Amino acid sequence: MAVMNIREAINQTLHDAMERDPSVILLGEDVAGGAGTAGGQEAIGGIWGTSTGLIGKFGPERVIDTPISESAIIGAAAGAALAGMRPVAELMFADFIGVCGDQLINQIAKFRYMFGGKARCPVVVRLIYGAGMNSAAQHSQAFYNLLTAIPGLKVVLPTTPADAKGLMNEALHGDDPVMFFEHKALYGKKGEVPEGLHRVPFGHARMAREGGDVTIVALGRMVSFAEKVADKLAEEGIGCDVIDPRTTSPLDEEAILDSVEQTGRLVVVDESPPRCSVATDITALVAQKAFSSLDAPPECVTAPHTPIPFAPELERAYVPGPPAIEAAVRRTLDWG
Amino acid sequence: MQYSQDGLLRAYRRMATIRQFEERLHEEIAKGEIPGFTHLYAGQEAAAVGVCEHLDNDDMIVSTHRGHGHCIAKGCDVKAMMKEIYGRRDGLCKGRGGSMHIADTSIGMLGANGIVGAGAPQAVGAAIAARAEGKGKVAIAFSGDGACNQGTTFEAMNMAAVISVPAIFVFENNHYSEHTGDKYAVATDRDIASRAKAFGMEVWRANGCDFYDTFETMAELLDHVRGSGKPAAIELDTERFYGHFEGDPQRYRAKGEVDRLREERDALKIFRAHEATDEMLDLAQLDAIDEEVTALIDAAVDEAREAEKCDPSQIEEDVYAAY
Ligand SMILES: Cc1ncc(C[n+]2csc(CCOP(=O)(O)OP(=O)(O)O)c2C)c(N)n1
Ligand SMILES: [Mg+2]
Numbered sequence: 001m002a003v004m005n006i007r008e009a010i011n012q013t014l015h016d017a018m019e020r021d022p023s024v025i026l027l028g029e030d031v032a033g034g035a036g037t038a039g040g041q042e043a044i045g046g047i048w049g050t051s052t053g054l055i056g057k058f059g060p061e062r063v064i065d066t067p068i069s070e071s072a073i074i075g076a077a078a079g080a081a082l083a084g085m086r087p088v089a090e091l092m093f094a095d096f097i098g099v100c101g102d103q104l105i106n107q108i109a110k111f112r113y114m115f116g117g118k119a120r121c122p123v124v125v126r127l128i129y130g131a132g133m134n135s136a137a138q139h140s141q142a143f144y145n146l147l148t149a150i151p152g153l154k155v156v157l158p159t160t161p162a163d164a165k166g167l168m169n170e171a172l173h174g175d176d177p178v179m180f181f182e183h184k185a186l187y188g189k190k191g192e193v194p195e196g197l198h199r200v201p202f203g204h205a206r207m208a209r210e211g212g213d214v215t216i217v218a219l220g221r222m223v224s225f226a227e228k229v230a231d232k233l234a235e236e237g238i239g240c241d242v243i244d245p246r247t248t249s250p251l252d253e254e255a256i257l258d259s260v261e262q263t264g265r266l267v268v269v270d271e272s273p274p275r276c277s278v279a280t281d282i283t284a285l286v287a288q289k290a291f292s293s294l295d296a297p298p299e300c301v302t303a304p305h306t307p308i309p310f311a312p313e314l315e316r317a318y319v320p321g322p323p324a325i326e327a328a329v330r331r332t333l334d335w336g
Numbered sequence: 337m338q339y340s341q342d343g344l345l346r347a348y349r350r351m352a353t354i355r356q357f358e359e360r361l362h363e364e365i366a367k368g369e370i371p372g373f374t375h376l377y378a379g380q381e382a383a384a385v386g387v388c389e390h391l392d393n394d395d396m397i398v399s400t401h402r403g404h405g406h407c408i409a410k411g412c413d414v415k416a417m418m419k420e421i422y423g424r425r426d427g428l429c430k431g432r433g434g435s436m437h438i439a440d441t442s443i444g445m446l447g448a449n450g451i452v453g454a455g456a457p458q459a460v461g462a463a464i465a466a467r468a469e470g471k472g473k474v475a476i477a478f479s480g481d482g483a484c485n486q487g488t489t490f491e492a493m494n495m496a497a498v499i500s501v502p503a504i505f506v507f508e509n510n511h512y513s514e515h516t517g518d519k520y521a522v523a524t525d526r527d528i529a530s531r532a533k534a535f536g537m538e539v540w541r542a543n544g545c546d547f548y549d550t551f552e553t554m555a556e557l558l559d560h561v562r563g564s565g566k567p568a569a570i571e572l573d574t575e576r577f578y579g580h581f582e583g584d585p586q587r588y589r590a591k592g593e594v595d596r597l598r599e600e601r602d603a604l605k606i607f608r609a610h611e612a613t614d615e616m617l618d619l620a621q622l623d624a625i626d627e628e629v630t631a632l633i634d635a636a637v638d639e640a641r642e643a644e645k646c647d648p649s650q651i652e653e654d655v656y657a658a659y
Binding site: 029030033037040047070096098134136137274275306309310312318 | 371372373423424425431432433434436437449450451452453482483485486487488512513514515516517518519520521522586587588589590591593645646647648651652655657658659
């Protein structure tokens with residue numbers, strides 16, 4: 001198996017997919033870069049480095065640099081998908097779902113159901129998200145919570161290079177719109193990646209740690225923080241199950257419930273604010289379906305209910321970190 | 337056009353302040369002192385100042401991600417801006433916004449904005465408020481050649497024309513949106529003003545590296561808007577001297593492009609050349625301003641560095657509810 005980081009895994013998967021399937025196209029702002037400049041096309045290769053080399057291989061008809069027009073980007077992806085293509089559309093920052101909300105929420109999410117199951121809309125929207133780079137309130141948000149709430153959208157949060165490849169391939173083989181959330185701070189994370197057409201089915205969680213005393217369900221970047229805490233507590237003889245759901249819609253309820261039935265304790269770690277979040281959703285699931293297994297009240301470790309602040313001291317306080325997770329785990333153990 | 341000495345000195349001071357503010361930031365960012373992404377305005381000084389010198393505190397502007405120049409031209413406190421960019425507690429926005437989100441509504445600066453294209457509709461609303469007040473005030477949206485392609489900008493222009501309010505759309509065409517050229521992204525043959533015209537507005541064009549041209553053209557535009565209460569637009573041909581953001585390798589530029597721009601299109605050089613042949617100002621006066629501005633920026637950076645950092649226990653201030 002090759003070792004690469006998440007950025008490279010996504011780039012390689014896009015190369016392979018475009019090679020294999022001529023209906024796959026990529027569109028977004030500066031996904032090639034340099035259009036209409038002296039430096040020329042491909043002066044950039046995507047501002048995140050995930051689309052490097054694609055325009056050289058597949059040309060500007062399939063790798064489409066767009067003007068700054070998010071509604072038209074997602075709307076065009078929707079139309080291309082209805083007409084039989086498999087567009088991959090990039091939102092440079094997930095925050096820009098605020099600009100193209102209608103196309104995501106009222107359009108692509110609805111077609112298959114609303115058109116009596118006859119339409120397919122296999123759009124993959126790549127949303128680059130997450131805090132930690134002092135990018136402030138409009139360039140840092142973890143909006144998977146909003147899109148998880150919309151029936152008709154699948155929502156994916158890869159946290160390892162292997163899963164980035166496997167989940168992207170799965171998205172490119174399905175017939176439904178997939179919201180593919182890529183955390184900026186995880187792009188450099190390295191790992192082994194299976195060769196070939198590696199696919200990871202949606203709705204199957206990854207057990208990142210097995211410990212048996214406390215269940216930690218962590219989302220996106222929070223998985224690595226939860227792993228850190230689990231490793232630390234393991235030295236004290238406290239065993240944590242760390243569950244990475246990988247997809248928040250569909251959600252692997254079984255993996256979570258099975259674990260909580262064993263441990264009796266749940267901590268959910270979520271980078272987005274506390275209300276109406278994936279964290280509260282998972283907590284409600286456990287309260288409803290594993291109530292009698294619980295030995296302590298479920299804990300949610302989330303960002304505060306504020307926009308994301310700029311100053312480093314404030315942003316550090318905003319993003320949930322290992323100390324808050326550890327404290328929550330201990331509260332579940334000390335309860336009663 | 338009649339200029340006063342005081343007016344010209346003030347305009348030069350503002351342009352020099354923007355330039356030195358940005359050049360100093362360029363150095364400090366390279367040292368790793370400043371968090372986040374910063375988009376520098378150097379090169380576009382004549383645009384912000386040529387527009388804002390016509391305004392007072394009751395006129396309103398909405399700005400962009402490249403907002404430092406608009407802020408300074410509108411009269412924001414330079415030291416408080418610097419503290420904001422350093423993320424300090426007594427920065428202009430308490431360190432919560434940073435470079436991309438500087439605002440001071442008390443002087444009609446309604447906010448820099450991280451969302452490209454978000455400002456133009458807000459200027460329409462501000463113009464509704466200006467109309468309601470009935471004092472002949474205006475609201476101005478600064479937008480780039482990238483922002484002009486956003487649907488929100490089109491909607492704002494059409495709505496301003498339909499409801500007839502004193503909104504002014506200032507398009508600063510610096511020929512790039514991030515790494516993409518206006519030649520590619522602006523379908524109307526790089527011509528943005530003609531779009532505004534298509535919505536039934538009067539439009540103007542000016543050299544956005546030349547204070548006098550921008551200022552005089554804006555004077556005509558403002559006469560029209562203040563007289564008619566109708567919206568208008570202006571396209572300013574201007575340049576950015578640095579990367580899209582600090583750290584941008586700028587591979588899209590032609591060889592020697594920035595050197596040429598700094599030679600031929602430098603707003604401060606153009607201003608000085610103008611004054612060298614004009615009787616209004618003595619170049620020594622401009623030199624003296626440069627020195628005063630340097631002292632101001634030095635002090636701003638020193639104070640920002642020393643300033644108290646933000647207090648994490650205050651993170652939940654200014655939201656309506658906490659959980
Ligand atoms: C809605 C939205 N889309 C994309 C971006 C990313 N972005 C930031 S600035 C920029 C280019 C803006 O170009 P222009 O309007 O010409 O302004 P300039 O940078 O030249 O001042 C882009 C694409 C953004 N901030 N907001
Ligand atoms: Mg521009």
